[in-house]
Amino acid sequence: MKRTDLAVYFIMGTQNCIERPLDVLEEALNAGITIFQLREKGEGSLKGHNLEQFALNCQMLCKQYNVPFIVNDDVDLALKVDADGVHVGQDDIALETIRAKFENKIVGVSVHTKEELEKAVAGGADYVGIGPIYETQSKADAKKPAGVTFLHQARIQYPEFPIVAIGGINEQNTLEVRQAGADGVAVISAICQSTNRKETVQSLNWLL
Numbered sequence: 001m002k003r004t005d006l007a008v009y010f011i012m013g014t015q016n017c018i019e020r021p022l023d024v025l026e027e028a029l030n031a032g033i034t035i036f037q038l039r040e041k042g043e044g045s046l047k048g049h050n051l052e053q054f055a056l057n058c059q060m061l062c063k064q065y066n067v068p069f070i071v072n073d074d075v076d077l078a079l080k081v082d083a084d085g086v087h088v089g090q091d092d093i094a095l096e097t098i099r100a101k102f103e104n105k106i107v108g109v110s111v112h113t114k115e116e117l118e119k120a121v122a123g124g125a126d127y128v129g130i131g132p133i134y135e136t137q138s139k140a141d142a143k144k145p146a147g148v149t150f151l152h153q154a155r156i157q158y159p160e161f162p163i164v165a166i167g168g169i170n171e172q173n174t175l176e177v178r179q180a181g182a183d184g185v186a187v188i189s190a191i192c193q194s195t196n197r198k199e200t201v202q203s204l205n206w207l208l
Helices: 021-031 048-064 075-080 095-101 114-122 149-157 174-180 197-204
Strands: 008-012 035-038 069-072 085-088 106-111 127-130 163-166 184-187
Touching: 008 021, 008 163, 021 035, 021 048, 021 197, 035 048, 048 069, 048 075, 069 075, 075 085, 075 095, 085 095, 095 106, 106 114, 114 127, 114 149, 127 149, 149 163, 149 174, 174 184
Parallel strands: 008 035, 008 184, 035 069, 069 085, 085 106, 106 127, 127 163, 163 184
Antiparallel strands: none
């Protein structure tokens, strides 16, 4: 994948939205997000057939805007709907196993330490997500905010490897993240709760 694909990485599930979720996604796509991840977790989240149908609807919208559609953690769902890729954490299936199932597709991995970063790169990840950079309310089990130190170290160690930053990122702090070496920012609340998504996405996308 190209590093520019990560510029504005929108993550969303139905539980993140006050408005109709598909309307939020279409607004975000129209505003210029560069990649989308379906993260359906938490109280009241969709399951089974309802989740699969919602995933297909999200995927259809992403295809209309030529934006990669990624599924968070749920490898089986990603395979079933033929998603463009999957994003996994450190507690999920072994990366080598996932990489074999997703040949010629995008595989992203969340990393928090130098060791996890090196393992992800060596294991065939297409990009890594580093965070939480700042305090976040979007993930109940989020780790303690790490700031930009590790992000900066990761960029020095891997100058050309695709890296996206996540966790509490908004229009006010995105510049610091960019200067630390991120190729893009992954956001949930900044877009879901925005009253002007076009303006928000443009503020987050330093490639414009």
